[in-house]
Amino acid sequence: MLRNRPTRKAIRTLGQARAWTTPPTATLAQSKLPATQRTKATATTSAAPQTRPVPSPAFNLEPESRRHVQPLVNRSKPEMDESFIGKTGGEIFHEMMLRHGVKHIFGYPGGAILPVFDAIYNSEHFDFILPRHEQGAGHMAQDGTPIVVFTGQVVTSAIGLDAFQECDTVGISRPACKWNCMVTSIAELPRRINEAFEIATSGRPGPVLIDLPKDITAGILRKAIPTQTCLPSFPSIASQAAKRLMEKQLNTSLSRAAELIKVAKQPIIYAGQGIIQSKGGTKLLRELADKCSIPVTTTLQGLGAFDERDEKSLHMLGMHGMAYANMSMQEADLIIALGARFDDRVVLNTSKFAPNAKAAAAEKRGGIIHFDILPKNINKVIQATEAIEGDVATNLKMLIPMLTSTSMEQRSEWFNKISEWKAKWPLSNYERADSPGGNGLIKPQSLIEELSDLTSKIDRKTIISTGVGQHQMWVAQHYSWREPRSFVTSGGLGTMGFGLPSAIGIKVARPDALVIDIDGDASFNMTLTELSTAAQFNIGIKVIILNNEEQGMVTQWQNLFYEDRYAHTHQRNPDFVKLADAMGVQARKVSKPEDVRASLEWLINTDGPALLEVITDKKVPVLPMVPAGAGLHEFLVYDREKDKARRQLMRERTSGLHVPGRLNLTAANHVYILEPQWNPSVESQAIGRVSRLGQNKAVKVTRYLVRGTVEVKMHSQQIRKVELANVGFQNADLQTV
Numbered sequence: 001m002l003r004n005r006p007t008r009k010a011i012r013t014l015g016q017a018r019a020w021t022t023p024p025t026a027t028l029a030q031s032k033l034p035a036t037q038r039t040k041a042t043a044t045t046s047a048a049p050q051t052r053p054v055p056s057p058a059f060n061l062e063p064e065s066r067r068h069v070q071p072l073v074n075r076s077k078p079e080m081d082e083s084f085i086g087k088t089g090g091e092i093f094h095e096m097m098l099r100h101g102v103k104h105i106f107g108y109p110g111g112a113i114l115p116v117f118d119a120i121y122n123s124e125h126f127d128f129i130l131p132r133h134e135q136g137a138g139h140m141a142q143d144g145t146p147i148v149v150f151t152g153q154v155v156t157s158a159i160g161l162d163a164f165q166e167c168d169t170v171g172i173s174r175p176a177c178k179w180n181c182m183v184t185s186i187a188e189l190p191r192r193i194n195e196a197f198e199i200a201t202s203g204r205p206g207p208v209l210i211d212l213p214k215d216i217t218a219g220i221l222r223k224a225i226p227t228q229t230c231l232p233s234f235p236s237i238a239s240q241a242a243k244r245l246m247e248k249q250l251n252t253s254l255s256r257a258a259e260l261i262k263v264a265k266q267p268i269i270y271a272g273q274g275i276i277q278s279k280g281g282t283k284l285l286r287e288l289a290d291k292c293s294i295p296v297t298t299t300l301q302g303l304g305a306f307d308e309r310d311e312k313s314l315h316m317l318g319m320h321g322m323a324y325a326n327m328s329m330q331e332a333d334l335i336i337a338l339g340a341r342f343d344d345r346v347v348l349n350t351s352k353f354a355p356n357a358k359a360a361a362a363e364k365r366g367g368i369i370h371f372d373i374l375p376k377n378i379n380k381v382i383q384a385t386e387a388i389e390g391d392v393a394t395n396l397k398m399l400i401p402m403l404t405s406t407s408m409e410q411r412s413e414w415f416n417k418i419s420e421w422k423a424k425w426p427l428s429n430y431e432r433a434d435s436p437g438g439n440g441l442i443k444p445q446s447l448i449e450e451l452s453d454l455t456s457k458i459d460r461k462t463i464i465s466t467g468v469g470q471h472q473m474w475v476a477q478h479y480s481w482r483e484p485r486s487f488v489t490s491g492g493l494g495t496m497g498f499g500l501p502s503a504i505g506i507k508v509a510r511p512d513a514l515v516i517d518i519d520g521d522a523s524f525n526m527t528l529t530e531l532s533t534a535a536q537f538n539i540g541i542k543v544i545i546l547n548n549e550e551q552g553m554v555t556q557w558q559n560l561f562y563e564d565r566y567a568h569t570h571q572r573n574p575d576f577v578k579l580a581d582a583m584g585v586q587a588r589k590v591s592k593p594e595d596v597r598a599s600l601e602w603l604i605n606t607d608g609p610a611l612l613e614v615i616t617d618k619k620v621p622v623l624p625m626v627p628a629g630a631g632l633h634e635f636l637v638y639d640r641e642k643d644k645a646r647r648q649l650m651r652e653r654t655s656g657l658h659v660p661g662r663l664n665l666t667a668a669n670h671v672y673i674l675e676p677q678w679n680p681s682v683e684s685q686a687i688g689r690v691s692r693l694g695q696n697k698a699v700k701v702t703r704y705l706v707r708g709t710v711e712v713k714m715h716s717q718q719i720r721k722v723e724l725a726n727v728g729f730q731n732a733d734l735q736t737v
Contacts (some may be wrong), residue, residue: 062215080224087185089217090119093150096193098125099231104508108134112165112653113152115217127507129537131501132529146200147207150172155215156184169211178206186219186475186506191229204374205277210392242688257369257386258402264366266356266414267294270317270346273301273491274339274373276484278393285338288396292403293411295418297325299340300491304481314418315427318346320473323425323624323635328418330633333358333366339392341372342381343492352631353382361385371395427477429638430623433593441617442593444471448478448518451544451600455514458604460513462486465507467499469521473622475518496514497526499537503541504534514542514604521547521573528579535584542603543585543611545576548618556621559646564653591615619650 046617084092093116097105106129109117122127153165170180183192192210200208261267269289275281282305289312296306297314305503306313317325329335335357340346347353360366371392372378378387381513388395408415410598455462464479465488466472472489481487488506490498502519534541551569551587558566580587588611591598603612603717621643624635 018163034572037628043677054289054513074724079227080195081227081230082224084221084230085224086220086634088115088119089189089212090115090117090288092186092189092221093193093212093217094123094125095120096190100193100197102126104129104503106131107150110165112154112214113150113212113217113632115214116150116152116212121218122157129504129533131533135497135501135527146205148196149201149207151209151211152212152217153182153544156213156633157215159213169209172538173209176207177209180209180211182211182213184213186221187223187225188215189216190225193733194229194231204274232630239595250390250398253386253388254395254399254402256605257388257622258399260334260366260369260404261292261294264360266332266417267292267298267334267336267366268314268328268332269294270280270299270329270335270337270340271296271302272299272338272340273303274371274392275302275305276339277392278339280374281339281393281396282484284393284396284400288400288403292406293408294336294416295328295415297321297329299346300476301344301488302340302478304484304486307482308480309482311415313563316419316476317632318343319348319626320477320622320624321346322427322477323637324418324421326624326632326635327421328624329354330631331417333360335359335368337368337372337384339373339546341374341377342370344381347381347632349629349631351661352634354588354632360734389652418601420422423622425637431620431638431640432644433617435640439617440593442591442596444474444614444616444620445478446593447544447596447600447614447616448474448547448679450515450597451518452479454597454600454604456482458514460512460514461510462516463488464519465499465503465506465515467517467519467526468494468496468553469520469523470620471520471523471546472557474546476622477622478616496523499523500527500541500543501530501533503543504530504539507539507541515540516542516544516603518544518546520552521545521549521576522551522571525571525573526575528574531580531581531585531609531611538608540608540610543608544603545613546616547573547576547613548616548620549573549616552620553622556625557620559621559650560627564650566654576611576613585609585611587613589613591613591698619647 084095087095097120103126105120107117108131120126151169153159153169153453154166160167170182173180176456179196181195183193189212196210200206263612269285275285284297286304286307288294289306289310293312295312295314296310297317298305299318300316303316308315312541314325314328315322317329330353332354333356335354346587354368357368361368368382369386370378370382370384371388373389373391374555375389378384378389390397431443432446433440433443461483463486464475466475468490476487476489479487488502490502499517499519503515507513507515524543527658531543533537533539549570549572551571554569555566558564558569577587577589587610588599588602590596596614599612599614604611611690621638623638626632626635
């Protein structure tokens, strides 16, 4: 339903905010054009849709007083907007975008949507970004905010006849949208656009879709429509009254929540994306944590809500969260959930989740307090002791004054326990390139920590986007998050290919920010064509590709649970540096740990779009990790001896084919094959890989045919050897000698 204030007041408000193509005052004062002028040269373009002279009840008009209305006398009609008369649906679309303050549009043209594209052609009011794929347009416009999607449809007379490019867009998109509809009359187009923007931005933000048949956008409006349906909506008197009533009802729940916080000995704040989306939410989160000395952990999407340099920060929790955050969640007697929905990647096994909080709830000394704007999320996964429905920031403003201050000393026992967990399971516990037994290859975790250190020293805001996979979790774990809205990733659906186009959208919205897409090679391959979009529009994003030639998250599961049977999880990549160069993007490649910092500095300081390909170690697991079906406290952490045994077992299972760090194939210019019993087909694959990753450079391959130690094979001049020619040929040309 639309929310409306008196029309004239709304017009005055909007008139001060932004200029329209048709001034608001002229909208009311404009006289109706003669019929001959309105219909001139329009008869051949489209037929006039039939519109009702009086709007239907769906317009939600303000009730009028029945007093002084005499029998048999028509009641006064609402003010009518005649400014759209003579405009096409596409032109009305253009005007409505202006009224809603749209600055950027992402889209891809097609036959059904051409009237809209024609109307916005060369518009000076907003920028248009043309992607290389429609999926990219969606990710660019998304950027963690409400998204309003307009799709083209065949003419209404052809719907249901299986016409060319006809699609039930409304039916298909319904499960993925907060709301959607098809416009069936040009007169309802402004109202539907208003509804779309209101629904997308109200409550829990989400995507909405409007399907636009071609005859609607190409047709011409011939009759006036109610003025208030053409204006962005405002909260109605009824909605404001309902809000006040809800606040009164909340007082009781908030009072009980305050009492639980006062008596809790080991409380924890569990913050999600909702606290970031709510205006002023992150400041109130800090105020609550500081006043009551409560440790804070966040979800993947909540990273940045709380400064991780603060001693109360527990970083991220969940399947790949910090071990100490998971332990704190399990041991807490009170969980305060702020804008989080208890996702399965956080809760894992529900029967094993938060045993101490559940026990405290039974004894009325703790439990779970759930703040959420969406009623359906409350008690959906985990039963809440107290449910606080509504905007989380609004409710925190009411809660905080009810609380008494608690110092860190008063919670020393709780924080001492957390400090012990942090010391026992530090995030820095992983194999490094120079570790004893290390293979000297770049570790993804080290690179991200290096990037975090570099970006912390620059003045402008840094925003990181990622694709989906191991690299996404490494970024979440090893980058130091200090402020909200600095991390954009696909956390709910886990859509591969999200990183690059979303980075483009972020940079368009925040041109002064340093925007970096950290991607895996498999995820980047999904939408790599958008690199040319960045080049065409000179969108200065920075791209880091962590290239391990595999679908890392899947191979990690295949290693742990499927006995190293790597079914279709290794792909042949293009030469990313040459690809970027062909698209007009500056690019470099780095493969040595000692060159990482200089390469990152080059990337950050380069003007315009730039790409850095990083050749990383392979089969590196993301740890900590909670296996499926386990409790949040039953996590796996890095253990050097166990990792050594894991790699040896992998060597045996795969006959040496998938041994991490066996050969640094990209940096190599001479490869020595030292095992005479090595499978010839494996040998051919390895040599072919050297050629590909080495950009077809001259690579000498020497295969020794005698037994002996590595030292004998490498240094003895009497051993017989066969030198294969420079590797610029196919595997089929290789011979076993």
